[in-house]
Every structure is written in C-alpha cells, then in structure tokens.
Amino acid sequence: MTSVVIIGGGVIGLSLGWRAAQRGLAVTVADATPGQGASFASAGMLAPAAEAAYAEQLLYRLGTESLRRYPDFISELTEFTGCDTGFSLPGSLLVGYDSGDLALVEEKRALQERFGAPGQWLTGRECRALEPLLAPGVGGGLFMPGQGAVDPRLLTRWRHPVRAAGGRAGPARWRGGRGDAHGRDGDRGGRGGAGRRGGVG
Ligand SMILES: Cc1cc2nc3c(=O)[nH]c(=O)nc-3n(C[C@H](O)[C@H](O)[C@H](O)COP(=O)(O)OP(=O)(O)OC[C@H]3O[C@@H](n4cnc5c(N)ncnc54)[C@H](O)[C@@H]3O)c2cc1C
Numbered sequence: 001m002t003s004v005v006i007i008g009g010g011v012i013g014l015s016l017g018w019r020a021a022q023r024g025l026a027v028t029v030a031d032a033t034p035g036q037g038a039s040f041a042s043a044g045m046l047a048p049a050a051e052a053a054y055a056e057q058l059l060y061r062l063g064t065e066s067l068r069r070y071p072d073f074i075s076e077l078t079e080f081t082g083c084d085t086g087f088s089l090p091g092s093l094l095v096g097y098d099s100g101d102l103a104l105v106e107e108k109r110a111l112q113e114r115f116g117a118p119g120q121w122l123t124g125r126e127c128r129a130l131e132p133l134l135a136p137g138v139g140g141g142l143f144m145p146g147q148g149a150v151d152p153r154l155l156t157r158w159r160h161p162v163r164a165a166g167g168r169a170g171p172a173r174w175r176g177g178r179g180d181a182h183g184r185d186g187d188r189g190g191r192g193g194a195g196r197r198g199g200v201g
Contacts, residue, residue: 001026009034011042011155018077035156044155046070047147049117050092050108060115067147074150086151094119095127095134095141102140109142119144 002025006013009031017029045051048063074087096102112119119142127141128134 003028005030007031008037009156010037010039011152012039014156018080035153039152039156042152044086044150044152045092045147046089046149047092047144049112049115049119049144049147050094052108052111052115054111057115060117064117070150084151084154086149086154089146089148091143091145092147093122093127093131093141093143095138097135097137097139099139105140105142112142112144117144 004020004025005028006017006020007030009017009029013029013031014034017027021027046067048060048067051063052060071087071089074085078085094105094108096105109119109121122130122141122143124136124138124140127138127143128136130143
C-alpha cells in the first residue's frame with residue numbers, strides 16, 4: 001500500500017488526509033497540536049466576493065469555483081461523520097457608517113461588477129432588516145448573495161481522527177481508506193460503511 005505523510009493537521013492537511021485515505025492510501029497526518037493553527041483562529045468566512053481586491057481577479061475566480069464545489073464537499077463530509085460543520089450560505093453583508101465608509105463599500109461594489117459578480121446596494125434600513133444586530137447608525141451596505149461561512153473549529157474537531165489522540169507527543173497516525181475499519185480513541189469514524197473509517201494509532 002502506498003504511504004503518505006502529511007505534515008500539519010489544519011483544515012488543509014486534514015482534508016488532504018481524508019481524501020487520500022478514501023483512496024486507499026496509508027495516511028499519516030503528523031501534528032502535535034492538530035486543529036490549533038490558523039484553522040482554529042479563522043472566522044471561516046466563505047466569501048470570495050467580499051474578500052476580492054484589485055488585481056485579484058484570478059484569485060476571485062478560484063475562490064468562486066471553490067465555493068461552488070463546497071456544498072457537495074460539506075455534504076459528503078457530514079454524511080461521513082454525522083456531525084455538524086456550521087456551514088450555511090446566507091450571503092455576506094458589507095456595511096458602512098459614514099460617507100468615507102460608504103465610498104469604500106461603493107469601490108467594492110464597482111470592483112465586483114468588473115469581476116462579473118455585482119452585489120446589491122441596500123439602505124441602512126434594509127441592512128438592519130437583514131441583520132437586526134447592526135447598530136442604528138449603519139448608513140448602507142452591499143449584499144453579496146451565495147456567500148457564507150463554516151465553523152473551522154467544528155471542521156477540525158470532527159473531521160479527523162488525529163485530534164482524538166490529543167495530548168500524545170509526536171506524530172499521530174491516521175489509518176483509513178478501503179478495507180480499514182479500525183477507528184479508535186473516540187474517533188467518530190463516520191457512517192460511510194466499510195472502507196470509509198479512519199483510525200488513530
Ligand atoms: C485570524 C484569522 C482569520 C481568518 N479568517 C478566515 C476566513 O474568514 N476565511 C478563510 O477562508 N480563511 C481565513 N483565515 C485563513 C485560514 O485560517 C487559513 O487559510 C487556513 O486555516 C489554513 O489551513 P492550514 O491547514 O493550511 O493551516 P493551519 O490550520 O495553520 O494548520 C497547520 C498545522 O501545521 C502544524 N505544523 C506546523 N509546523 C509543523 C511541523 N513542523 N510538524 C508538524 N506539524 C506542524 C500546526 O500545528 C498546524 O496545526 C483566517 C486566518 C486567521 C489567522
């Protein structure tokens with residue numbers, strides 16, 4: 001069996017590990033503190049339009065294509081683990097208070113239009129109707145549909161068995177993939193049946 005070692009058990013390493021294990025590789029995700037890096041700090045925003053900046057059209061396209069695929073990825077992962085990820089796509093709202101803020105929001109709107117993804121201008125009242133926790137002083141905003149968030153702490157907690165070995169020094173070993181059904185250490189294993197469980201050793 002082909003072996004693969006992934007250094008780092010954040011959301012990226014764990015995703016790679018999961019996919020590699022699904023394909024029958026013997027996966028080791030090595031990380032003394034999995035899920036405690038940037039993935040722990042992240043807000044989990046899935047917002048390529050809101051994050052888009054000048055000269056980043058290619059990055060914007062990559063993010064948009066990634067977001068298009070994300071619901072299928074999440075639904076497969078949720079099916080596998082039976083656990084919540086906090087994933088939702090209610091849209092993003094970028095708001096401004098004063099004229100300076102609103103000028104920046106307008107710049108963002110114009111940029112998005114250039115990228116072919118125009119957002120929708122909302123009045124302050126419309127913003128507060130969408131998000132009642134906004135302060136009354138909000139003067140307006142830009143609504144970007146189809147964007148959302150995931151909870152990265154949930155992702156890194158349930159989607160990988162490495163964390164189940166928390167507290168062990170040194171690398172943890174994740175066995176998974178076809179024919180391996182030896183989930184241990186509180187590994188939530190998943191409901192995918194034979195060949196879809198991982199184990200920590
Ligand atoms: C404050 C903040 C907010 C953010 N908000 C967002 C957001 O809203 N939306 C968004 O898309 N992105 C956001 N990001 C970016 C996002 O968090 C990262 O792009 C993502 O988490 C990177 O995942 P990763 O697995 O590559 O890295 P990490 O989660 O950092 O994982 C790397 C892992 O490698 C391990 N490691 C490091 N060196 C070694 C070694 N030598 N041996 C073994 N293990 C090692 C670390 O312990 C760590 O667990 C944010 C980032 C920060 C910091």
